[in-house]
Structures are given as structure tokens and as C-alpha cells.
Amino acid sequence: MKAALSEGLGDTAGLPDERIENLYRRWSDGSFGLIVTGNVMVHRGHLGEPGNVVLEADSALDGFRRWAKVTQDGGSPIWMQLNHPGRQANPIATAGPTVAPSAVAVGIPGMPAPRALTDGEISGIVDRFAASAARAEEAGFDGVQIHGAHGYLVSQFLSPLANIRTDRWGGDIEGRSRFLLEIVRRVRGAVGPGFGLGIKLNSADFQRGGFTEEESRAVIEMLADEAIDLIEISGGSYESPAMMGRPGVSASTRAREGYFLEYAETVRSLARAVPLAVTGGFRTRAGMQEALDSGACDVIGIGRPTAIAPTAGPALLEGTRQSLPQRSLRLPVPRRLASNSSVRSLEGALDLQWHTDQLHKMGAAKEPDVDRPLWRTAITTVQRNGIDGVRHKRGAASAKSSNSTTSAAVRKFRFERTVGRYVANPVVGFAQRLGIRTTFATELETTGRKSGKLRTVPVAAAFDSTGAWVISQHGTRSGWAYNIAAQPTVRIRQGENWRTGTAAFVTDDDPQLRARTFAANPLFAPLVAAGFAALASDPVSVRITFTD
Known part of the structure; x- marks a missing residue:
């Protein structure tokens, strides 16, 4: 499975264009059993980053239809990952204040404190997920995946650090799971029975006092009672990016491959008939085969390696290639600072941006550049986050004054x-x-x-x-x-x-x-x-x- 990677290739209206088609044409040649898109936002006013694609009830579908078709033409089904960033919304790509279950700021430098959502607003966001899923089905996608990991809004509701509500959306794990379960039920009711529905869930937040493995296991038991088709296991957030193999994942786990494989073994029986996918850390054919043979998971998810080796799948399947390339970036800081949470967060962001650069190169019909220096990534990051990258958030509001220099x-x-x-x-x-x-x-x-x-x-x-x-x-x-x-x-x-x-x-x-x-x-x-x-x-x- 090609796991989700945020592409940042939406146009100024938040719609997919030919760059998305170029990128997914490359991945469609990779013999993936399933391709999951990068996170598509359900609300144009709340973006995780400039360039996010947005699918709402009134979005034009032509670009989405081409996106689905170019992927399916290569033989792979495609699921759209749906997301709302909550308090992890990019403050320079978001209209108004960020929102979250509670007014608790994320521990990332520069991120503002969010506003707590009202009960009515929470229900409205649930409706948005359902509407976006129905539109994805109409556009020809084969399914959707709800992003419930990595510190985004669904994950925020699950975390006792981010969710300190005392109403029906907070409290114990049953209350904190309500948002996710309501989304699952509303989405399932909005799409056909043959339309795929998956969840990406954290095994844990890897933060003291956060969402624990015990709570994650309880959520999986609840999900097993719902009509879902796949649970993908990941972990961490951009405060503690365990999904990238940063501190919080043990050296023995990294050596074994599959950062969250040990956790998957403990929930295999709890998920019952729902297939499990594990994403994060797999780099060799032997490691992937071992994970499948152990019965801990049914699907292997590959994320960042697909940004630099988009068509490595056939060689891995045939055994002519034994491993995937990888590139992990580190900040040149003293060893004593390497485990600092802010340093880890910044490293995680830089790592993501470097791999995003590779996606943008393929979107421009070019080859990935594995030797790309970090300073070039710094430049392109500024370019991507420049004024043109965020004007879509003002859209119609600025149209009347578009001719005004002032x-x-x-x-x-x-x-x-x-x-x-x-x-x-x-x-x-x-x-x-x-x-x-x-x-x-x-x-x-x-x-x-x-x-x-x-x-x-x-x-x-x-x-x-x-x-x-x-x-x-x-x-x-x-x-x-x-x-x-x-x-x-x-x-x-x-x-x-x-x-x-x-x-x-x-x-x-x-x-x-x-x-x-x-x-x-x-x-x-x-x-x-x-x-x-x-x-x-x-x-x-x-x-x-x-x-x-």
C-alpha cells in the first residue's frame, strides 16, 4: 500500500490539477495494491499547509475525476484520505483562529493557541467528513481513509492532553472516541456498501499523559464493531514524530523495521475481521515478508520511500530488489539537544519538506533528486509558503479588491x-x-x-x-x-x-x-x-x- 503523503499540490482554489495527475501516474506504475492520497481537507478555511487539496460539498469534480482515473488506469485502486487539521492548521494558510476540542496549544514553535469548538461546530465537522466522502465516491474514488493520527483533529479528540472537555465529546476514552465513531457512522451512511472506508489511527502519541497504547486498543475494539474495511496503524505527532523513527521509537524497533509492528501484534485479535495495515519503518523485502508471515498485519504501508522510488514495487515483489532507499535529515545541533522536543519537531518538519520537494519534482514531470541539499529545501519551503501559496484562503473575499494595489x-x-x-x-x-x-x-x-x-x-x-x-x-x-x-x-x-x-x-x-x-x-x-x-x-x- 502506498501510504498517504501530503502533496501540497492543490491549485489556488484548493483543487487538483495536472501536477497531481503527473505524480499519481508515477505511483500507478508501482504495482501498489492500494494507493492512499495525501490528506484532502474537508474545510477550505482550515488547512494543514498551503497547497492542500480541499473537497467540499460544492467543489468542482473534474480534477478529482482525472486524479482517480489516472491512478486506476495503472491498475491500483485509490482511496482519498480525509482530514481536518484542528489546532495543527497552518496559521498562514487558515482563515481566522485555529480550532480544537479544547483551547490547548500544540507544542510546536510558532503555533497559536486554538479556540475550543462548540457542540454544534463539532457536529458540523462530522457532516463535512460525510459530505466529502460522498463527493469522493461521486468523483470515482474507490474509498476514503479518515486521518485519525499524527496530531490532527480526530487525534486531538482522542488525546487527553488536547481534549479536556467535560461534555459528551470528552472525558474518558468512550467520550473522546465519540467524534471518530460519529464520523465513521456518518460516512458509512453517506456512501455505497462497496465503497471502501478506512481509519488511520495512532498506536500512541508518545507524549507523557497523552493517548496511550491501552486507549488505542480500546478504540480498535470499538472500531471493529463498525462497518470499516481497513485500520492503518501509525503513531506520534509533529510534537513527537515517532512515525518518522524519531526518538520515542526504540532502537530495537527501528532495527526490526515496522515502527509499530509490536503494537500491531497486540491488537490483531481485537480488530477481528478488519484487516490491519502497518506503516512506518519498512525498508527491506525481508522485513516486510517477516511482518506478513508473523500475522501481525495484513498490509504493508510504504510512505516516504515512495517519494524517491515511486516504482520500486514490482522489483520488490519479484525479488530483484531487496530494499528501498531512504533519506533521514538531522539538524546540526549538539548531541545534548538532539532529544529536545522542539528540535525533534523541527527535524520532523524539515524531513517532511524535503520529501515534499520530491513530490513536487514528480508533479512537474521530473525525476526525484535523492542528493537534493537541505538549503534548497529551505528555499522551496519559503516559496511554497509565500503570499501566492495562501491567497486561496481569501478567495472570494478578496476578489472584489483584486485590482486594488493598496x-x-x-x-x-x-x-x-x-x-x-x-x-x-x-x-x-x-x-x-x-x-x-x-x-x-x-x-x-x-x-x-x-x-x-x-x-x-x-x-x-x-x-x-x-x-x-x-x-x-x-x-x-x-x-x-x-x-x-x-x-x-x-x-x-x-x-x-x-x-x-x-x-x-x-x-x-x-x-x-x-x-x-x-x-x-x-x-x-x-x-x-x-x-x-x-x-x-x-x-x-x-x-x-x-x-x-
């Missing part, structure tokens, strides 16, 4: 300010807390123009003997720029020392050329300048002259 500038400013607030600033701040300091990523202290209190923000800076250059990416509209306009005396951290100086806007300086000087090595000057350009709306250079 409106476009405001939208861009708001978006890039959100990137700084929820992505760039937290990452720099996190590095500072770990003791990772550079002259490029430093801190600026200003005086609040209204409060009179000291405000510290992460900034990039280029130092010289008499001062420093910084760039206000949004001109005089950023908060700290307003502050220095009112009170130009500032402090900026240079290494371990704080320097006092006077800040002034230099409007005749070229911010793009100035940004190139921020690179520690001239070879990286284009990359640094591109990064600034991607995150700026109306940049202006600022000169800080030391006075101490």
Missing part, C-alpha cells in the same frame, strides 16, 4: 507579519534560548511607543565597527519600526553583549543589496537576499549607530 499590499503585509510572528520569530527565539547566537540572528530592544515598556524582537543584522544594519521588512508599519520612529534609542545584542545606539531609517539605501551583505559567506548572498525578499512587503534599511 489591498494587495495590505494582504501581503498581514501575511508576512504572520510569518514573522508565528514562524521566523519563534524559531530565532528558540535558538537564542538554546544558547545558539550569531550576528545574523540576534535581538533588538526598543521602547514601546504607547506602553513605554521595553520590547525585544528577533532580527537579522550586519555589524561593523560603528554600528549595525537591520532591515524592517514592512517599512514603518512593523511594531518595532513604529517604536524607533517615536524613540530612536535602542539596544542590539552583538554576540553576548548588548550595545546601545540610535536607530534611523535610511530610505535611499537599497534593502535588497543591503540584505546580501548579511550573508556570512558571499556564496550565500543570493539565498539570504531571496529569503528577505520572500518575507518582505515594503522593506526599508535601518542604520543603528553605536553611542556607548
Whole structure:
């Protein structure tokens, strides 16, 4: 089984286009017994990332029909994975605040605290899953899989860390399972009896106080009483990404292959007649065969390896190939920090983005690039999350003002300010807390123009003997720029020392050329300048002259 991988290849309306067809044409040649799509969102206002495909009751189906057909033409049935991100919604690709069972923030740097859903809103989301499933059947898909793992909304309802409700949707495991079971029943009632219905479920969250294996076994017992066709077992979340073999999965388990195989053995009898699939960690033909022969599972799920070896299936089945390629990325941090939860989360995100790059290459009718360096992934990540990647969330709301230069500038400013607030600033701040300091990523202290209190923000800076250059990416509209306009005396951290100086806007300086000087090595000057350009709306250079 080709397990789900988020493609991020939806167009600006959240619909699949020829890039999806190119990608799935490659996978359809891989002799998979089942192909599961990347997560398709059931609500266009709540996306896990820019580029997510969305299927709602009123979505146009032509692209979905082509998507299903190009896959089936290769001989593989295709199931659509349906999902709602809940509190893991990307804040720069989501309309309004994120939502969750309870107002409990996810432990990922830069992610805002969600708003707790009302009882009526929960029922409405259940209806959305059912409507999307019915539309998938109408478009010609062979089934759907409900994403109940990896920290997304269904998984959030199951977790006692994310779900602290005291009504019928919370409490004990029976209450926390209600959301999932209601989705299953509503979906089954909305589609035909021959339409496949599967669940992707965590074996555990791998977080202290979270969803446990004991609770997961209880959920599987409940699911076995429902009319479902497959349970896929995975585990973890982007806070603790066990599904990628990160810390939380033992070395012995990784060596054996199949990160969640031991757990599958304990639930095989509980699932009764429902087939079990295990995804995560399988890399060799021998390991897959051993797992099937043991009876622990009925289906082997392959995820990330299909991003770099999309048609390896026939060779594995025939025995002419014994293993799948793999590439695991690690941050260059000290060993003592490697197990830090925030580091693990960031590594998980980088790993996903690198593999997403491979999907985008195949979507562009190119070959995967297993030697792709991480810095290229950094660039494409900025490009994918740029202003054009999220305009679909404003869709009709912005159509009337699409010809207004002022409106476009405001939208861009708001978006890039959100990137700084929820992505760039937290990452720099996190590095500072770990003791990772550079002259490029430093801190600026200003005086609040209204409060009179000291405000510290992460900034990039280029130092010289008499001062420093910084760039206000949004001109005089950023908060700290307003502050220095009112009170130009500032402090900026240079290494371990704080320097006092006077800040002034230099409007005749070229911010793009100035940004190139921020690179520690001239070879990286284009990359640094591109990064600034991607995150700026109306940049202006600022000169800080030391006075101490």
C-alpha cells in the first residue's frame, strides 16, 4: 500500500490539477495494491499547509475525476484520505483562529493557541467528513481513509492532553472516541456498501499523559464493531514524530523495521475481521515478508520511500530488489539537544519538506533528486509558503479588491507579519534560548511607543565597527519600526553583549543589496537576499549607530 503523503499540490482554489495527475501516474506504475492520497481537507478555511487539496460539498469534480482515473488506469485502486487539521492548521494558510476540542496549544514553535469548538461546530465537522466522502465516491474514488493520527483533529479528540472537555465529546476514552465513531457512522451512511472506508489511527502519541497504547486498543475494539474495511496503524505527532523513527521509537524497533509492528501484534485479535495495515519503518523485502508471515498485519504501508522510488514495487515483489532507499535529515545541533522536543519537531518538519520537494519534482514531470541539499529545501519551503501559496484562503473575499494595489499590499503585509510572528520569530527565539547566537540572528530592544515598556524582537543584522544594519521588512508599519520612529534609542545584542545606539531609517539605501551583505559567506548572498525578499512587503534599511 502506498501510504498517504501530503502533496501540497492543490491549485489556488484548493483543487487538483495536472501536477497531481503527473505524480499519481508515477505511483500507478508501482504495482501498489492500494494507493492512499495525501490528506484532502474537508474545510477550505482550515488547512494543514498551503497547497492542500480541499473537497467540499460544492467543489468542482473534474480534477478529482482525472486524479482517480489516472491512478486506476495503472491498475491500483485509490482511496482519498480525509482530514481536518484542528489546532495543527497552518496559521498562514487558515482563515481566522485555529480550532480544537479544547483551547490547548500544540507544542510546536510558532503555533497559536486554538479556540475550543462548540457542540454544534463539532457536529458540523462530522457532516463535512460525510459530505466529502460522498463527493469522493461521486468523483470515482474507490474509498476514503479518515486521518485519525499524527496530531490532527480526530487525534486531538482522542488525546487527553488536547481534549479536556467535560461534555459528551470528552472525558474518558468512550467520550473522546465519540467524534471518530460519529464520523465513521456518518460516512458509512453517506456512501455505497462497496465503497471502501478506512481509519488511520495512532498506536500512541508518545507524549507523557497523552493517548496511550491501552486507549488505542480500546478504540480498535470499538472500531471493529463498525462497518470499516481497513485500520492503518501509525503513531506520534509533529510534537513527537515517532512515525518518522524519531526518538520515542526504540532502537530495537527501528532495527526490526515496522515502527509499530509490536503494537500491531497486540491488537490483531481485537480488530477481528478488519484487516490491519502497518506503516512506518519498512525498508527491506525481508522485513516486510517477516511482518506478513508473523500475522501481525495484513498490509504493508510504504510512505516516504515512495517519494524517491515511486516504482520500486514490482522489483520488490519479484525479488530483484531487496530494499528501498531512504533519506533521514538531522539538524546540526549538539548531541545534548538532539532529544529536545522542539528540535525533534523541527527535524520532523524539515524531513517532511524535503520529501515534499520530491513530490513536487514528480508533479512537474521530473525525476526525484535523492542528493537534493537541505538549503534548497529551505528555499522551496519559503516559496511554497509565500503570499501566492495562501491567497486561496481569501478567495472570494478578496476578489472584489483584486485590482486594488493598496489591498494587495495590505494582504501581503498581514501575511508576512504572520510569518514573522508565528514562524521566523519563534524559531530565532528558540535558538537564542538554546544558547545558539550569531550576528545574523540576534535581538533588538526598543521602547514601546504607547506602553513605554521595553520590547525585544528577533532580527537579522550586519555589524561593523560603528554600528549595525537591520532591515524592517514592512517599512514603518512593523511594531518595532513604529517604536524607533517615536524613540530612536535602542539596544542590539552583538554576540553576548548588548550595545546601545540610535536607530534611523535610511530610505535611499537599497534593502535588497543591503540584505546580501548579511550573508556570512558571499556564496550565500543570493539565498539570504531571496529569503528577505520572500518575507518582505515594503522593506526599508535601518542604520543603528553605536553611542556607548
